[in-house]
Amino acid sequence: MRLTTPLRHLICAGIALSTALPLHADPQEVGLTPVAVGPGPFTYDTAEQHGLRVDVLARGLAHGYAFAFLPNGDALIVERGQRLRFLRGATGERPTLAPQPIAGLPDFSKQPHVLPDDVLGIQDVALANDFATSGTLYFTYNRPVALDAKAGRLTVTTIVAKARLRDMRLVEVKDIVVGETVIGAGGSRILVAPDQTLYVSVGALSTGDIQSAQRTDSIYGKVLHVTADGKPAPGNPFVATKGARPEIYSYGHRDPLGIAFDAKGNVLASEHGPMGGDELNRIQPGRNYGWPLFTYGTEYGGSPLPRTPVGPGTEPPLMIWMPAIAPAGITVYSGDKFPAWKGNVFIASARRGEINGTGSLVRVVLDDKLQELRQEMLLGDLHQRFKDVRQGPDGLLYALTDEDESVLLRISPAKPSN
Known part of the structure; x- marks a missing residue:
């Protein structure tokens, strides 16, 4: 199945998205002076879970992107595009960051002709359910293929390994x-x-063929569903569609940079919009989430608000953020250390309203119909680009920042601060 709605609907919606403008464009760096995270610990009072303690577990990481806990309480940390690091005793009292990275990853550090917009190397990591006995894990990475002389850019391939x-x-x-x-x-x-x-x-393309998010012959701008060996999962919606990638589960996504299950087994995904229009979506098989034909956002350089943010045949988001929060990793809390947060969605936010230095953890309370009740911004006074958030095996929350000097933080209960 392909959506044949013409591009003129973008103009009708008040959006004139240029294929020459990168999706992640940042035409002007505006924001607060970068702030280094101090030694901690830090204490906070919050709206429903009164009293938090925040400890710095690891620092000196280069642009943290994702992390995953091992069954014994150790952790793997992705330095995006660069390395996979090992944090021994991540859930313990004295975590220790191994000085050498995990070996065996594809190495593209010496790749020539790399421009800032060419995203290479490792992206995410996740453990197989039987990791304790098999040691099996999965990771995604972008592999360079060749230099496109006309575009002056590398061609790359996104891979699940x-x-x-x-x-x-x-x-x-x-x-x-x-x-x-x-x-x-x-x-x-x-x-x-x-x-x-x-x-x-998998995020949509940042330049060139951004319409590929609407096509089923490409994995970009999609959520895929595959077996442990990479085969199409049984029941996938496009397995019988001629010319379609049978791994595709949903399409029309821009940058779905966070994905998690809730208590009922719903797949929730945060989606990084253009300027404004960031979304939280419930991912359902065969559904079209609109990008780039329909969006709540505007162009980075400014444009009118869209008149038709959700078009015919597209799935509306559960909630949006205006102004944008630059959402990335998400988790749904299911532990017992924060009883007042049971079932809450936590989203790592890199910045708010296009202002650097304003990132936070965003806590969202949803009802049983996945409708927003309230939300709260946490840890904003650390002035960090938050990139991932996970619930640890100990029932505590952990958050990773994306900076030149990234940190991994642990959030635990504490007495309320004055």
């Missing part, structure tokens, strides 16, 4: 899903389901 972790090294590395070779590939995320299948969110 499978490997085993043995003694600080990845072995038996195997590509299990290989995307098309494109210009302007971005980020990706992995969610491992209880049945061992994988949901993989």
